[in-house]
Amino acid sequence: MSGEVELVLDLRGLRNAPTTPDGFAELWDAVEPALVGRDLAQRQVHELHGPDGSVRLEVARLPHGTGVVDHDTRFAIVAVREQPYLRYRCKHCEASGETGYAPFVCASCPRDDAGGRVCDRHVVILDGALLATCPDHHPPCQECGAPAVFRCAGRSCRRERAWCAAHRRPHPRDPDVDYCPSCYDDVFPRCEAPGCTDIGTVRCEHVSRDLHRCGQRMCTRHARRWQVFGGERVGLGRCGRHGSMRGVAPDELVFQIVVGASARKRKERLPSLQGFAHNLRNSGHRDLALDYERIHRLLDVVGREVSRDRAAAAAISETRPVWARQLAGLASTSQEGRRLVDRLKSLIVAHDRRFGVEVAAAIELAEYKPPIQRDGVVTRRATLFVKVPDHLRGRFIGPRGQNVQAYGAGLGVDVKIEGGRRP
Structure with a gap:
C-alpha cells in the first residue's frame, strides 16, 4: 500500500479558486508548507485560512504510523470539492434576466452556436419524437404553417415532419401514436366498398x-x-x-393459390395434393378433385407459368418433392380403395337380392381415405367414398341408412357417397 496521505481538497471557501492545472499547483505550493508540524491523526478535517478565504483538507486515508507532518511527508489529492457553476445556460432565460440550466440542445440551431442550449421550461418537444428545439425554431405544420404539436409516425414522415392539431389523426388503439392525414390513410386505408367508412385492414390478394x-x-x-x-x-x-x-377454371384456381401464398410477407406453405383437391372440389371440379395424377400434372403446368415470379417459382421448387411423395402414397391408397370397392360390390349383391346386381354394377370408387392414428389411437376411421348414380342412391343407402351401415360394418370402414347425401 502507498505511504502517501490521501486528502480531499475542499475549495468552496475560497473566493478565487483555481480552475487550471497551473493554478492548482500554485495553490498546493502554498498549502503544503502550512501543514508541516500538524498532527493529522488528531482529527479528520483541517482548515487553513488566508486572505482569499479558507481551504479545508479532509483526510481520506492516513498510513499507519503517520502523525505529525514533516518535510518528507508525501500527499496525494484524491478529490477536489468546488463551488457549482452553471456550464450550460439557457439563452431564453437570460433574455428575461433569469438563469436556467439548459440540458437540451436545439436540433435546428447551428452546432457551433452555444446559444442552442435550452432549459426544460423553454424547450419544445413535440409529441411523437424526443427531438428538442428552441422556441425560435418551433416547427411549423407541414400543411398550413401553424405551430406544430406532433411528429407523424408514418412511413413517409418517419417522425421527422411536424404537424398541427388540425391535421392530427390518432392511432385507433395506441394513444401515443399519431399520423398526418396521408400517412394515416396509408396505414389505415378506408374500405373501398361503396359507402363504407371502416378501415380496410384486408388487402385483396388476387393476382x-x-x-x-x-x-x-x-x-x-x-x-x-x-x-x-x-x-x-x-x-x-x-x-x-x-x-x-x-x-373458376382449375388452372386459374391453382395459379391463384400458388402465387397468392408465395407473395405473402410471412411465408406460407403450399397446400398438399389433398389440399388442392379440396379446393377444386369446393369450386365445382369434383371429378378432377379425385384425380391426383391430373392435379400433379396441373401443378407442373402452373409451375412453368409462374417461373418468372421468383417467390412463386421457389415455392413450387421447394414443394415439388413433397407432392411427388404424396402422389406415390396416394397410388397405394387408391389400390386399397379399389380392393374395398370390389368387396363392397359383393356385399351389395349378397345383401340386396332384388336390386343388388344393378347397384353393384353402377358404383365406382371415388376416393379412399385411410384411418388416421396418433400415438397408437385411431382418431379418424377409414372412409370409402363411392360414386352412385342419382337414381340408385336410395337403394344403395336403404331405409334409414340400413344398407350403407351394413356395408360399412362388413368392410370395417365408413362408406359414404361422393358429392351427395351423407348416411
Whole structure:
C-alpha cells in the first residue's frame, strides 16, 4: 500500500479558486508548507485560512504510523470539492434576466452556436419524437404553417415532419401514436366498398396472369377469406370482385393459390395434393378433385407459368418433392380403395337380392381415405367414398341408412357417397 496521505481538497471557501492545472499547483505550493508540524491523526478535517478565504483538507486515508507532518511527508489529492457553476445556460432565460440550466440542445440551431442550449421550461418537444428545439425554431405544420404539436409516425414522415392539431389523426388503439392525414390513410386505408367508412385492414390478394396484384383494401365486413390453407391459418384475402371462386377454371384456381401464398410477407406453405383437391372440389371440379395424377400434372403446368415470379417459382421448387411423395402414397391408397370397392360390390349383391346386381354394377370408387392414428389411437376411421348414380342412391343407402351401415360394418370402414347425401 502507498505511504502517501490521501486528502480531499475542499475549495468552496475560497473566493478565487483555481480552475487550471497551473493554478492548482500554485495553490498546493502554498498549502503544503502550512501543514508541516500538524498532527493529522488528531482529527479528520483541517482548515487553513488566508486572505482569499479558507481551504479545508479532509483526510481520506492516513498510513499507519503517520502523525505529525514533516518535510518528507508525501500527499496525494484524491478529490477536489468546488463551488457549482452553471456550464450550460439557457439563452431564453437570460433574455428575461433569469438563469436556467439548459440540458437540451436545439436540433435546428447551428452546432457551433452555444446559444442552442435550452432549459426544460423553454424547450419544445413535440409529441411523437424526443427531438428538442428552441422556441425560435418551433416547427411549423407541414400543411398550413401553424405551430406544430406532433411528429407523424408514418412511413413517409418517419417522425421527422411536424404537424398541427388540425391535421392530427390518432392511432385507433395506441394513444401515443399519431399520423398526418396521408400517412394515416396509408396505414389505415378506408374500405373501398361503396359507402363504407371502416378501415380496410384486408388487402385483396388476387393476382392477374400477368402478375399484377389487385391490392384493393376492404374491411373485415366486406372482405372475403379464401381458406386454402386450412382453418388454422388465415386464408387469402379477396375483394368483392374476386371473392367467388365457384366455377373458376382449375388452372386459374391453382395459379391463384400458388402465387397468392408465395407473395405473402410471412411465408406460407403450399397446400398438399389433398389440399388442392379440396379446393377444386369446393369450386365445382369434383371429378378432377379425385384425380391426383391430373392435379400433379396441373401443378407442373402452373409451375412453368409462374417461373418468372421468383417467390412463386421457389415455392413450387421447394414443394415439388413433397407432392411427388404424396402422389406415390396416394397410388397405394387408391389400390386399397379399389380392393374395398370390389368387396363392397359383393356385399351389395349378397345383401340386396332384388336390386343388388344393378347397384353393384353402377358404383365406382371415388376416393379412399385411410384411418388416421396418433400415438397408437385411431382418431379418424377409414372412409370409402363411392360414386352412385342419382337414381340408385336410395337403394344403395336403404331405409334409414340400413344398407350403407351394413356395408360399412362388413368392410370395417365408413362408406359414404361422393358429392351427395351423407348416411
